Amino acid sequence: xxxxYVPGDSIVHRLPAGPKLxxxxxxxxxxxxxxxxxxHAAELLAVAGLFRAARLPWRxxxxxxxxxxxxxxxxxxxxxxxxxxRLGIETVLRILVLLLLAVLVTLTTKLSDMIDVLERALRxxxxxxxxxxxxxMMLSMVIRFIPLMTREAREILEAQRxxxxxxSALALLVxxxxxxxxxxxxxxxxxxxxxxxxxTVAPVWRRWG
Amino acid sequence: xxxAHAMIEVSNVSHRYxxxxxxxxxxxxxGERRVGIIGANGSGKSTFARLLNGLLIPxxxxxxxxxxxxxxxxxxxxxxxxxxxxxxxxxIVFPIVEEDVAFGLRNLKLPKDEVARRxxxxxxxxxxxxxxxxxxxxxxxxxxxxxAISAVLVMEPRYVVLDEPMTLLDLRNKKLVLEIIRGIExxxxxxxxxxxxxxxxxxxxxxxxxxxxxxxxxxxxxxxxVRAMA
Amino acid sequence: xxxxxMTFVALFAALTAACAVFPPFQPPFVPAPIVVQNxxxxxxxxxxxxxxxxxxxxxxxxxxxxxxxxxxxWRGGFGVILGxxxxxxxxxxxxxxxxGWLVERGWSRLGFWNLLVFNVIGGISVVYLIGIPxxxxxxxMELGKAVKVSTIFIPxxxxxxxxxxxxxxxxxxxxxxxxx
Numbered sequence: 087x088x089x090x091y092v093p094g095d096s097i098v099h100r101l102p103a104g105p106k107l108x109x110x111x112x113x114x115x116x117x118x119x120x121x122x123x124x125x126h127a128a129e130l131l132a133v134a135g136l137f138r139a140a141r142l143p144w145r146x147x148x149x150x151x152x153x154x155x156x157x158x159x160x161x162x163x164x165x166x167x168x169x170x171x172r173l174g175i176e177t178v179l180r181i182l183v184l185l186l187l188a189v190l191v192t193l194t195t196k197l198s199d200m201i202d203v204l205e206r207a208l209r210x211x212x213x214x215x216x217x218x219x220x221x222x223m224m225l226s227m228v229i230r231f232i233p234l235m236t237r238e239a240r241e242i243l244e245a246q247r248x249x250x251x252x253x254s255a256l257a258l259l260v261x262x263x264x265x266x267x268x269x270x271x272x273x274x275x276x277x278x279x280x281x282x283x284x285x286t287v288a289p290v291w292r293r294w295g
Numbered sequence: 296x297x298x299a300h301a302m303i304e305v306s307n308v309s310h311r312y313x314x315x316x317x318x319x320x321x322x323x324x325x326g327e328r329r330v331g332i333i334g335a336n337g338s339g340k341s342t343f344a345r346l347l348n349g350l351l352i353p354x355x356x357x358x359x360x361x362x363x364x365x366x367x368x369x370x371x372x373x374x375x376x377x378x379x380x381x382x383x384x385x386x387i388v389f390p391i392v393e394e395d396v397a398f399g400l401r402n403l404k405l406p407k408d409e410v411a412r413r414x415x416x417x418x419x420x421x422x423x424x425x426x427x428x429x430x431x432x433x434x435x436x437x438x439x440x441x442x443a444i445s446a447v448l449v450m451e452p453r454y455v456v457l458d459e460p461m462t463l464l465d466l467r468n469k470k471l472v473l474e475i476i477r478g479i480e481x482x483x484x485x486x487x488x489x490x491x492x493x494x495x496x497x498x499x500x501x502x503x504x505x506x507x508x509x510x511x512x513x514x515x516x517x518x519x520x521v522r523a524m525a
Numbered sequence: 526x527x528x529x530x531m532t533f534v535a536l537f538a539a540l541t542a543a544c545a546v547f548p549p550f551q552p553p554f555v556p557a558p559i560v561v562q563n564x565x566x567x568x569x570x571x572x573x574x575x576x577x578x579x580x581x582x583x584x585x586x587x588x589x590x591x592x593x594x595x596x597x598x599w600r601g602g603f604g605v606i607l608g609x610x611x612x613x614x615x616x617x618x619x620x621x622x623x624x625g626w627l628v629e630r631g632w633s634r635l636g637f638w639n640l641l642v643f644n645v646i647g648g649i650s651v652v653y654l655i656g657i658p659x660x661x662x663x664x665x666m667e668l669g670k671a672v673k674v675s676t677i678f679i680p681x682x683x684x685x686x687x688x689x690x691x692x693x694x695x696x697x698x699x700x701x702x703x704x705x
Contacts, residue, residue: 090592090593090594090601090602091592110603114607150600150601150602150604151604157608157609157610157664161609161664161665161666164664164666164670165665168667168670169665173665176665177664177665181608181609181663181664184604184607184608185604185607185608186604187603188602188603188604188605188606188607188608189602189603189604191602191603192591192592192601192602192603192604193592193602195591195592197591197592197593200591200592201591204587204591220526220531223531224531224534224535224538224580224584225584225587225588226388226389226390226394227388227389227531227532227535228535228538228539228542228584228585228588229390229588229593230387230388230389230390230431230432231535231536231538231539232539232542232543232593232595233430233432234384234432234539235536235539235540235542235543236542236543236545236546237432238543239543239544239546239547240546243546243547252548255547255561255564255685255688256688256691256692258547258561259564259568259688259689259692260692260695260696262540262543263540263568263572263692263696264696264699264700266536266537266540267533267696267699267700267702269385269536270529270532270533270536271529272380272382272385272386273385273386273388273532273536274527274528274529274531274532275345275350275380276378276380276385276386276388277388277528277532278350278373278528279348279350279373279377279378279380280373280388280398280399280402280446280447280450281370281373281374281399281402281403281450282398282402282528283370283402284526284527284528284531
């Protein structure tokens, strides 16, 4: 459950994360600069080609797209009735291209590679008080704590369900918050006990997907 | 001024949390290879353990490790004293086994190949090799504690302090972890409330209500502890 | 920022992710079911304050963007951020900051009602102020129409602001983290 990455060795997978992310942002900006159904349809074809090259399973792609697809229908209907059906098609095509590109990058790039890119991208911000290795350290901590917190949340949900309190958001949240704050002390002790110093620290070593 | 010896020295230490005094003028010199700390819940034994590597700085008195005062150079003390906590879940910081083992070494600013070499050696020694790229949250309780201990030992501290490392484990994993602790080359301070773990120790210190109630070889210390608890 | 601060920030980002576990609840007379997750914004701001709270949300958003399936329904990735509802998620960062900033200023006389107002200003207004124009832009919608679509979530968000305010007050009593 760590990430949505689908392992593979296609050309899209092998492209380094940095250029992929840059390309995604360039494309998402360019998409709003051009208009016309034919050009967006051509883009859709090109993206379909990229998916073919990446050899991704349809199921993963669809799962990520589904929530957005539900959105596309009302957007089209809205335009068809209120403005112009052609504008509806154009808008839907544009969003579809955007989402497909984003899903493509997400499914073909390792999480650790993305975080490495982020850490590198943050480096110029060092002069305005952003510490990239601290940021990288915290991102790793969040990834470690998510399963921990999810388990705590699940246990609390079960305990409150047994008492018939699982409909009460307060009965779920307050114990979870108290637990979190108690854990924070032990966790930060454990981090410092192993010699961590937030002021002078080497970049985090990552080797995972 | 005392000469710096290879030992941990606790002099006249008192510590309080708010109005509650958890340690009252404790004096101890620890130089043996195996020292056990026992005591009831709330006796101050966990607080005592945390003083040894500077996780807590005493309100009064001083703690020195090989002559280094925890108030003066806490970093140097932490480098010397490894600390293993009761709950491995609150001690594993990284999502992947190998990364977590490497964390302490990265903090020591060791070169990459040295880090890799030491990580490999520890993973192999503690039979975690096959788990090296596993997600830490998917390990069993015993595996998690093995990882937590490995992540401390990989830093090659001069002393190892363990605060009830077996309390949350099942019987089989308790035995396994105890075996690992027996094999540690460095001097060990083990906080526990299971007397069976301490039979072959050199010295046992019994804490009660913030002070040392008994101190000596296992037979005598345990006898006094059992009598006091009865 | 100390190690402890970093731990709090990471824990609140993780807590927001963990809230995806709680099932959406459906109060009577409310058209849309209420997803518990975005209560994390209000909690982070109310409990950690502006800087740490917004940082926690930034970590959460970054991890969603780079592909962790952390949103309710196991969604994540750049698609969610760039899509029609992306503005609502991106807004969590400034929203937590605004809540935290207000809470820090009102810390000494913090009660349920002013905390609720802070959460409504930061946790609801800021979110809508960014989310709605984003929705209108991506979906080529008129702003007025986008506002109308979004109003169905207001009752649920108000309920969440009340819950978050209660919870933050209870926590403040035992663990005051902003000015201990």
